[in-house]
Amino acid sequence: MFVTEPDLEARSPWSQLHTIAEAELAPPSGPPQQAVIHAPGSKSVSNRVLIMAAMARGRSVIGNLLRSDDTYWCIDALRRLGVPVSVADEAVTVDGIGGHAPVREGSLYMGAAGTAARFLPGLLAACPEGRWRLEGSASLSARPIGPLIEALRAAGADIRYEGREGRLPIVINAAGLRGGTVELAGDVSSQFISGLLMAGAYAANPLELVVPGGIVQHAYVGITVDWMRRFGAQVTHSDMYDRFEVIPGPYAGHELKVEADASTACYYLAFAALTGGHVHIPNLRADTRQPDIAFTDILQRMGCRIAKGPRGVELWGPERLRGGFTVSMKELSDQTLTLAAIAPFADAPITITDVAHIRHHECDRIAAICESLGQLGIAVEEHADGLTVFPGTPSGGLLPTYDDHRVAMSLALIAAKVPGIRLLDPGCVSKTCPPFFDHMRSLGMRVRLKPKEGQADAADS
Ligand SMILES: O=C(O)C1=C[C@@H](OP(=O)(O)O)[C@@H](O)[C@H](O)C1
Numbered sequence: 001m002f003v004t005e006p007d008l009e010a011r012s013p014w015s016q017l018h019t020i021a022e023a024e025l026a027p028p029s030g031p032p033q034q035a036v037i038h039a040p041g042s043k044s045v046s047n048r049v050l051i052m053a054a055m056a057r058g059r060s061v062i063g064n065l066l067r068s069d070d071t072y073w074c075i076d077a078l079r080r081l082g083v084p085v086s087v088a089d090e091a092v093t094v095d096g097i098g099g100h101a102p103v104r105e106g107s108l109y110m111g112a113a114g115t116a117a118r119f120l121p122g123l124l125a126a127c128p129e130g131r132w133r134l135e136g137s138a139s140l141s142a143r144p145i146g147p148l149i150e151a152l153r154a155a156g157a158d159i160r161y162e163g164r165e166g167r168l169p170i171v172i173n174a175a176g177l178r179g180g181t182v183e184l185a186g187d188v189s190s191q192f193i194s195g196l197l198m199a200g201a202y203a204a205n206p207l208e209l210v211v212p213g214g215i216v217q218h219a220y221v222g223i224t225v226d227w228m229r230r231f232g233a234q235v236t237h238s239d240m241y242d243r244f245e246v247i248p249g250p251y252a253g254h255e256l257k258v259e260a261d262a263s264t265a266c267y268y269l270a271f272a273a274l275t276g277g278h279v280h281i282p283n284l285r286a287d288t289r290q291p292d293i294a295f296t297d298i299l300q301r302m303g304c305r306i307a308k309g310p311r312g313v314e315l316w317g318p319e320r321l322r323g324g325f326t327v328s329m330k331e332l333s334d335q336t337l338t339l340a341a342i343a344p345f346a347d348a349p350i351t352i353t354d355v356a357h358i359r360h361h362e363c364d365r366i367a368a369i370c371e372s373l374g375q376l377g378i379a380v381e382e383h384a385d386g387l388t389v390f391p392g393t394p395s396g397g398l399l400p401t402y403d404d405h406r407v408a409m410s411l412a413l414i415a416a417k418v419p420g421i422r423l424l425d426p427g428c429v430s431k432t433c434p435p436f437f438d439h440m441r442s443l444g445m446r447v448r449l450k451p452k453e454g455q456a457d458a459a460d461s
């Protein structure tokens with residue numbers, strides 16, 4: 001078994017479970033009936049708008065920003081660059097620096113946030129002067145960044161690796177970005193494409209980006225383009241997302257509201273799907289660009305009834321989930337683990353394909369979910385690009401969470417049906433959803449958070 005030691009330095013002051021060693025979970029006494037949950041703000045939108053607002057001219061006022069480790073470290077890095085960011089209950093205010101970072105030297109810590117680590121290098125390289133070191137958590141430092149750095153170098157950036165080639169930490173010597181025609185593959189991470197595009201607005205010349213061979217989770221690039229346009233950028237792309245052009249021009253600060261996080265909402269929907277209950281997420285936009293909204297189509301295929309519209313998204317779970325299909329999760333791969341965790345409860349095997357890239361996420365997610373399900377006695381076949389999960393009744397067990405919020409949140413779902421599920425280091429959920437276990441409680445799950453040795457006991461329910 002491979003186990004990842006959690007890198008606790010990446011847990012921010014917005015994390016809620018610093019003192020917790022283990023979560024002991026037990027099924028609800030009955031399925032949730034008309035449970036209403038408001039999903040937190042989208043991580044993807046939050047970090048994009050924070051970064052564009054920071055680089056913009058003028059003030060941005062951001063409502064419903066996600067409060068989690070990923071956004072905390074993004075704000076922390078922006079403040080270290082000299083960007084005034086003030087966080088109040090109702091909104092976050094960012095006074096944009098117009099592409100010139102006031103603090104010209106320093107070390108910026110990204111926590112475990114792939115978004116911040118892939119979006120900031122290009123924009124920093126585009127500043128007229130400055131020298132910054134970018135570092136991240138243990139898991140982020142193991143994730144690839146090489147293709148992005150190569151492409152930025154081709155656009156004129158001076159970026160060096162401090163240690164291992166293709167990985168953080170990096171040192172950025174800013175002297176402006178030239179622009180021009182650049183090729184960048186999107187098969188490892190869509191975030192590379194997003195990072196290059198965002199920086200294009202601050203290049204000296206138009207940036208033409210050619211992407212051979214397709215982009216994994218290409219909808220996230222669509223989200224980037226949408227928000228660049230809302231910040232006033234001129235960006236165009238081909239229908240196939242294989243050619244992009246950005247005309248230089250600064251972002252303009254404005255007032256905006258972050259939509260609900262579709263990826264987080266999927267755990268609540270999956271809970272209702274598993275238990276045959278009913279969950280309503282009023283603030284989840286059915287027409288969101290976030291690709292994980294398509295998880296509702298998979299749940300529908302598994303026998304759930306879904307209502308989508310101006311009232312948000314509602315789901316009614318069936319008596320028994322249906323399996324017996326193969327599904328490509330390339331476009332919504334953050335939900336691979338959610339589907340794998342509910343798959344044992346379906347009436348036939350489920351095969352997930354096209355997600356080799358998630359071996360480079362917070363952990364090797366394919367290996368982690370196969371190990372975890374195997375530990376609970378579920379038959380699984382691991383493939384290079386996915387897995388097959390066979391129907392079965394999971395046992396209870398003490399499971400590692402691999403310092404990966406999605407491993408923890410997905411495995412927690414199994415406890416909606418099975419007693420005796422215990423998760424080590426449940427605090428890793430704070431990367432994107434610090435109140436996750438409160439949400440599970442509100443759906444009826446019984447949650448006991450066991451403190452680390454020497455810490456006071458936490459509340460049970
Ligand atoms: O741009 C974004 O906001 C994201 C892109 C995706 O990453 P990859 O394209 O690296 O798979 C996704 O998994 C991540 O949660 C958020």
Ligand SMILES: C=C(OP(=O)(O)O)C(=O)O
Binds near residue numbers: 114334361406432
């Ligand atoms: C892959 C993920 O995160 P990141 O933004 O760090 O890439 C994720 O949230 O599942």
